[in-house]
Amino acid sequence: MNPPSGIRIEGVTHYFAKPGSKEYTPVLSDVSLEARAGQFLALVGPSGCGKTTLLNMIAGLVQPTHGKVYRGEELATRPDRDVAYMLARAALFPWRTAQKNVELGLELRGAPRQERADTAARLLELTGLKDFAKSYPSHLSQGMRQRVALARTFALKPKFVLMDEPFSALDAQTKLAHQEEFVRIWEQTRTTAVLVTHDLAEAILMADRVVVFSPRPGRIKADLEIQLPRPRDLETLRFDERYRDIHERMWMELKQDVDHA
Numbered sequence: 001m002n003p004p005s006g007i008r009i010e011g012v013t014h015y016f017a018k019p020g021s022k023e024y025t026p027v028l029s030d031v032s033l034e035a036r037a038g039q040f041l042a043l044v045g046p047s048g049c050g051k052t053t054l055l056n057m058i059a060g061l062v063q064p065t066h067g068k069v070y071r072g073e074e075l076a077t078r079p080d081r082d083v084a085y086m087l088a089r090a091a092l093f094p095w096r097t098a099q100k101n102v103e104l105g106l107e108l109r110g111a112p113r114q115e116r117a118d119t120a121a122r123l124l125e126l127t128g129l130k131d132f133a134k135s136y137p138s139h140l141s142q143g144m145r146q147r148v149a150l151a152r153t154f155a156l157k158p159k160f161v162l163m164d165e166p167f168s169a170l171d172a173q174t175k176l177a178h179q180e181e182f183v184r185i186w187e188q189t190r191t192t193a194v195l196v197t198h199d200l201a202e203a204i205l206m207a208d209r210v211v212v213f214s215p216r217p218g219r220i221k222a223d224l225e226i227q228l229p230r231p232r233d234l235e236t237l238r239f240d241e242r243y244r245d246i247h248e249r250m251w252m253e254l255k256q257d258v259d260h261a
């Protein structure tokens with residue numbers, strides 16, 4: 001397997017052109033950030049502060065107006081197969097079974113049949129979908145479909161996993177199961193992970209470190225290490241003083257902006 005790589009964001013400032021005018025919207029302001037290889041980073045901040053834009057830069061889909069974004073030693077100037085991107089709504093192919101959906105990326109890479117089947121079987125087992133390998137997406141719940149997408153993501157052994165509010169479409173209980181499941185798989189792979197979320201509890205439960213952004217143009221307001229031991233579970237964490245301190249601190253950082261808006 002590929003060794004993990006880190007992410008380095010150097011002095012990124014970004015503007016988007018306003019449609020139909022010569023004006024520009026400042027979206028990010030002098031953002032510098034370094035995630036070490038294998039680190040799990042969460043980004044939180046008010047709507048419109050540029051979180052998705054920053055994620056798109058790491059994915060190589062958007063180029064910053066100023067500054068640089070590196071994946072490992074390489075400038076992130078284009079998408080790459082080392083990068084997996086997970087969104088809230090899992091896009092599965094309806095005519096392929098769960099197993100065939102998990103195998104898809106490997107198939108595109110030309111992996112041999114047996115290797116594809118073995119990898120898919122292992123990941124379907126890890127995500128609790130072993131008995132649904134032959135089911136089509138229309139016969140799976142939204143939560144199960146999201147788990148198939150999760151299995152498909154890790155089947156490709158990416159160096160980087162980028163997630164934009166991946167659990168926001170799920171009900172509270174399913175969400176919790178998914179968050180814990182994702183962390184379980186991530187712990188086995190130690191892929192460098194970046195999670196964008198509005199859910200503070202989710203950020204603390206999952207990440208090694210949480211970066212809080214100001215309103216647009218987004219700049220870094222706080223950068224907090226989450227030194228809670230793993231495995232973590234929310235039931236226990238809620239009564240942990242350290243959890244409550246971090247939650248409070250994040251909440252205050254975000255609340256200040258609402259108060260001043």
Ligand SMILES: Nc1ncnc2c1ncn2[C@@H]1O[C@H](COP(=O)(O)OP(=O)(O)OP(=O)(O)O)[C@@H](O)[C@H]1O
Binds near residue numbers: 016045048049053054
């Ligand atoms: N392709 C684009 N062209 C022009 N403006 C854009 C484009 N993409 C995003 N924007 C603008 O950039 C700003 C930041 O958008 P972005 O999607 O990065 O915010 P966000 O922090 O992810 O917000 P949310 O939490 O609501 O998802 C917004 O004002 C948005 O309208």
Ligand SMILES: [Mg+2]
Binds near residue numbers: 052164
């Ligand atoms: Mg967004």
